[in-house]
Amino acid sequence: ILNVEQSPQSLHVQEGDSTNFTCSFPSSNFYALHWYRWETAKSPEALFVMTLNGDEKKKGRISATLNTKEGYSYLYIKGSQPEDSATYLCASFGQAGTALIFGKGTTLSVSS
Amino acid sequence: DTGVTQSPTHLIKTRGQQVTLRCSPISGHKSVSWYQQVLGQGPQFIFQYYEKEERGRGNFPDRFSARQFPNYSSELNVNALLLGDSALYLCASSLWGEANQPQHFGDGTRLSIL
Secondary structure, eight states: OOEEEEEEEEEEETTOEEEEEEOOOOOOOOOOOOOOOOOOOOSOOOEEOOSTTOOOOEEETEEEEEEETTTEEEEESSSSOOGGGGEEEEEEEEETTTTTOOOEEEEEEEEO | OOOOEEEEEEEEEOOOOEEEEEOOOTTTTOEEEEEEEEETTTOEEEEEEEEEEEEEOSSOOTEEEEEEEETOOOOEEOOOGGGGEEEEEEEEESOOOOOOOEEEEEEOOEEEOO
């Protein structure tokens, strides 16, 4: 069974703060690591899909890194804004690349 | 571009009943996956379909079944509903269901079992 763990469970920061979250996953039989942002009353939105060890992806103020050998990924948000408030989910593929297994998510709240 | 659409948005059923949830993928996407999300948990994988064939199945009982149609839309069926089936059911589509392709989610169907 593939277990994907995320920490912290929740986070509250002030506008302008930078923050980061951790996602850990089994490093064996790795296929891909996905990050999604899920805002309240909306559907999950894909942020990044990473497949190679050492991958770094960036979208605006959000970036992510991947270490497949040790089984972790970091998501960074630079200069948090209230609109960044959401639950951030990471997921790794299991079952020979057919099943996307999600962590419980990190809920970020940004105060202005 | 129309995104992934799911119907209905909300549904209330009683224990023992059966339910069918529907999903239309993004045009051009051939793979559909279903997930169950309960409060405090991440989405849990139920099924993946590609080209009308089941490609993967999560740890759910046989009461859960699904199918994909020639137009790539999909249905999720749940029989003999239990209180524990109350959840948000999400559908996601991707081009071919490959691990390196992002999944595009619908808004979900909120199922409540009384």
